[in-house]
Each structure stands twice: as C-alpha cells, then as structure tokens.
Amino acid sequence: MPYDLKLFTGNSNLTLAREMAEYLETPLADVEIKTFADGETFVKYAENIRGADVFIVQSTNSPARNLLELFLLIDAARKASAKRVTAVIPYYGYSRQDRKDQPRVSISSKLMADLITKSGANRVITMDLHAAQIQGFFDIPVDHLYSSIAFTAHFKRMHIPNLVIVAPDVGSIRMARAYSKRLGAGLAMIDKRRPEPNAVEVMNIIGEVEGKNVLLLDDMVDTAGTLCEAARAVKEQGAVCVFAAATHCLLSGPAVDRLQASPIERLIVTNTIEIPPEKRFPGLEIVSVGHIFAEALRRTHNEESISSLFD
Numbered sequence: 001m002p003y004d005l006k007l008f009t010g011n012s013n014l015t016l017a018r019e020m021a022e023y024l025e026t027p028l029a030d031v032e033i034k035t036f037a038d039g040e041t042f043v044k045y046a047e048n049i050r051g052a053d054v055f056i057v058q059s060t061n062s063p064a065r066n067l068l069e070l071f072l073l074i075d076a077a078r079k080a081s082a083k084r085v086t087a088v089i090p091y092y093g094y095s096r097q098d099r100k101d102q103p104r105v106s107i108s109s110k111l112m113a114d115l116i117t118k119s120g121a122n123r124v125i126t127m128d129l130h131a132a133q134i135q136g137f138f139d140i141p142v143d144h145l146y147s148s149i150a151f152t153a154h155f156k157r158m159h160i161p162n163l164v165i166v167a168p169d170v171g172s173i174r175m176a177r178a179y180s181k182r183l184g185a186g187l188a189m190i191d192k193r194r195p196e197p198n199a200v201e202v203m204n205i206i207g208e209v210e211g212k213n214v215l216l217l218d219d220m221v222d223t224a225g226t227l228c229e230a231a232r233a234v235k236e237q238g239a240v241c242v243f244a245a246a247t248h249c250l251l252s253g254p255a256v257d258r259l260q261a262s263p264i265e266r267l268i269v270t271n272t273i274e275i276p277p278e279k280r281f282p283g284l285e286i287v288s289v290g291h292i293f294a295e296a297l298r299r300t301h302n303e304e305s306i307s308s309l310f311d
Contacts, residue, residue: 004053007024007026007057008057013271016057016059019271019291020293021294031043031044031046032044032045050080052083053083053301054086055125059090059091061273062250067115074116077120079120084123092129092130096108098133109137113138117140122140127147127293128146132144147270151245160241163185167190168216168218176189187207188205188206191206212239216242216264217246221250222250222251227262228264231244231263241265247269259284
C-alpha cells in the first residue's frame with residue numbers, strides 16, 4: 001500500500017462504518033466530536049494523520065448537523081496534512097434539488113458539491129444518487145456506487161414467482177428496466193402526477209400486473225407517499241403480492257404508519273442511513289451495503305478500478 005489508510009466516521013452512521021472497518025480489517029481511527037453548550041460542533045483527530053490516506057464516512061441526511069460534521073472533518077484532515085481526503089457519503093442529502101425547474105429556487109445538490117469541495121475533499125464516494133448528473137457538479141473525482149449488487153442477490157434468494165418490476169414514476173424507469181433484465185422479470189410503470197411536494201396522485205399503470213407478484217423499486221423512501229399509492233394502484237389492478245425496495249430509507253413524518261397500512265408486505269432497504277429503533281417495523285428488511293463501500297475504499301487506496309466491481 002502506498003501510504004496508511006485511516007478510516008474515520010462522523011455520527012450519522014456508526015453501524016455502517018464499523019462494518020466497513022471489519023471488512024477492511026482495520027480499526028476505526030479515533031476522532032473527537034463534541035458539541036458546545038450553544039450547539040457549535042467541535043472536531044479533533046486524536047492521532048497523527050500526516051501523509052495518510054483518510055476516508056471519512058458520513059451520510060448527509062437530516063439533521064443538518066451531519067453536514068456540518070462532514071465539512072469540519074474534511075477541513076480538519078486537510079489542515080492536519082493528510083495526503084488525500086475522501087468523503088464517503090453513503091446517502092447524499094439535498095440531492096432532489098438538482099436543477100432550476102421554477103423561479104427563485106436553490107440548486108442545493110450543486111451547493112452541497114461546492115461546499116464539500118471547498119472544505120478540502122479530494123474525492124467523493126457515494127451510492128445511488130437521486131440524479132446521475134450530480135456527479136458533474138463536482139470539480140473532483142466522484143465514484144458512484146450501486147446497490148444493485150446487494151439487491152439483486154437478495155431478490156434472487158427470495159425466489160419470487162411471476163415477478164414484475166414496477167417503476168413508481170418515470171424517473172425510476174431506467175433502474176426498474178435494469179433489474180427486470182437481471183432478474184428475468186416483467187416490467188411496468190406507473191404514470192403519476194405530483195400536485196405538490198410529498199403529495200402523489202396515481203394516474204394509470206403502463207404494463208401488466210394482474211395475477212403477478214410486484215416489486216416496486218425507487219432510490220429512496222421519504223414520506224412513503226409514492227410507494228404506498230403505487231402499491232394500492234397495482235393491488236387494485238389485480239397484483240397478488242406487493243413488495244417494495246429502496247436504497248435510502250429516510251422514513252420521514254407519517255412514513256411508518258403509511259407503510260404499515262399499505263398493501264406492501266415487505267419493504268427492503270439498505271443501511272446507507274442509520275434507521276433508529278422507533279422507525280423499524282415488522283415488514284422492514286435491511287440489506288447491508290457495507291461490503292460494497294469497503295471494497296470501493298480498498299480499491300481506491302490501492303489505485304485499482306472501481307467500475308470493474310460492477311461488471
């Protein structure tokens with residue numbers, strides 16, 4: 001190895017960071033993160049990182065403190081003379097505002113890219129961005145990982161007969177088509193209208209779901225409005241069993257109640273976001289992507305190809 005690999009983590013997803021450390025057979029390095037009485041965040045690396053290859057694991061979901069921790073950890077690493085600083089962001093928050101589709105709005109995903117770069121990151125590793133073009137918002141290299149490795153293997157182990165992959169909206173049709181091909185399943189799509197943010201009105205279903213087992217696929221589940229309305233729509237059209245899967249599990253507001261009241265028998269998600277106990281329910285199943293991130297870190301450190309990981 002060219003220089004020492006040092007793996008650090010903020011507070012947003014300690015469980016995933018520990019999985020990565022175990023896979024890499026390296027301990028999580030020591031960093032002090034504390035909060036002053038007025039809410040100000042303080043970070044300090046508790047060991048020498050001069051000349052080290054530093055990887056900082058931090059998802060940027062709510063609260064905003066997670067973002068601030070990431071910026072401060074990157075800045076402190078640069079000022080401590082780390083050889084290279086890689087921001088490992090399993091869930092890239094503020095990604096939904098990726099274009100100016102109405103007057104007087106912020107393109108927050110571009111702003112976050114600028115702040116991460118300005119903080120001093122040399123590289124970013126992330127997974128299943130809400131929009132692939134966000135990679136172009138960065139002026140530093142971005143390795144975009146895919147949960148499909150973990151999900152595809154999991155779905156195959158489920159042995160679901162008469163399976164149809166359903167995209168709950170137009171934006172997820174490309175991902176649904178890829179899973180349909182890998183799993184040898186049918187493909188359908190839901191045409192929907194969103195009258196306002198976090199509100200969904202299902203219009204019609206394009207494709208055959210009657211008498212089929214349906215797997216709804218999306219990149220994230222936030223308030224679960226999209227998934228639950230889509231589940232009801234396919235059920236009304238004669239679907240036998242309805243499953244759903246999403247990479248990033250936010251479960252905001254009424255999401256848990258909606259999911260438990262919906263026809264969705266099982267929601268399968270990854271651990272890119274730490275899911276607290278109060279948001280877990282019997283129908284929730286978590287698939288780990290720790291090994292994917294850890295292998296990407298190992299290859300980055302050794303200057304090996306990451307794209308070949310997905311061939």
